[in-house]
Amino acid sequence: MPDELLQRLQRFQTDAFPLHRSHFRHLVDDGQHPMTLFIGCSDSRLVPYLLTGAGPGELFLVRNVGAFVPPHDQSQGFHGTAAAIEFAVLNLSVKRIVVCGHSHCGAIRALYGDVSPAAKHLSQWLELGREAALPVAEPGPDVLRRTEQRAVVLQLERLMDYPMVRERVEAGTLALHGWHYVIEDGEVHVFDVQRGGFVPAAQADNAGTGPYVAHQPEALQDDESTRL
Numbered sequence: 001m002p003d004e005l006l007q008r009l010q011r012f013q014t015d016a017f018p019l020h021r022s023h024f025r026h027l028v029d030d031g032q033h034p035m036t037l038f039i040g041c042s043d044s045r046l047v048p049y050l051l052t053g054a055g056p057g058e059l060f061l062v063r064n065v066g067a068f069v070p071p072h073d074q075s076q077g078f079h080g081t082a083a084a085i086e087f088a089v090l091n092l093s094v095k096r097i098v099v100c101g102h103s104h105c106g107a108i109r110a111l112y113g114d115v116s117p118a119a120k121h122l123s124q125w126l127e128l129g130r131e132a133a134l135p136v137a138e139p140g141p142d143v144l145r146r147t148e149q150r151a152v153v154l155q156l157e158r159l160m161d162y163p164m165v166r167e168r169v170e171a172g173t174l175a176l177h178g179w180h181y182v183i184e185d186g187e188v189h190v191f192d193v194q195r196g197g198f199v200p201a202a203q204a205d206n207a208g209t210g211p212y213v214a215h216q217p218e219a220l221q222d223d224e225s226t227r228l
């Protein structure tokens with residue numbers, strides 16, 4: 001039985017790589033200078049490079065279950081996502097941070113259900129989205145959609161607790177973007193700070209940037225006047 005994955009690796013080197021050889025050479029010689037830190041859910045249906053039309057060297061990617069941002073605290077531990085945020089901001093000096101959630105997100109759905117007792121790390125990790133959950137037992141598609149979007153805003157709030165992020169956002173050298181990708185439509189809805197809700201990219205006049213106003217607690221309230 002042929003090893004399909006091995007075949008794909010071989011095809012990459014013989015067919016795809018030559019088309020980009022000089023670009024990768026340049027990225028090695030000059031180093032990477034991505035402008036964007038993209039924090040996305042691990043879901044296989046979210047394909048950041050396809051979505052943004054980005055090429056090699058353009059996105060510094062962090063992916064985890066739910067596209068969550070852990071709190072900035074002094075706790076010891078192996079904080080992979082926090083470490084990536086620090087590196088992207090302090091070392092790479094990215095100009096924007098995108099937090100990208102999506103439709104049909106298993107992490108968000110799991111907020112309304114039970115997680116296997118064997119998945120103790122997953123269970124704890126999901127708490128990072130807890131505050132976005134709405135007080136309903138059986139969430140329908142609309143509640144799930146709103147929860148997915150609220151979770152994105154919650155992560156933006158948490159990003160602002162990172163001193164190096166807040167400092168740059170307030171200085172105008174770093175922008176935060178909240179996105180919600182609808183898989184079946186191929187459409188990104190961007191968080192509009194002024195409107196306190198998500199707007200389809202086709203109707204938006206920017207990619208969801210601010211100036212991001214420090215802490216928008218009202219954005220997380222369950223208010224019928226906003227789409228959240």
Ligand SMILES: [Zn+2]
Nearest residue numbers: 041043105106
């Ligand atoms: Zn997801």
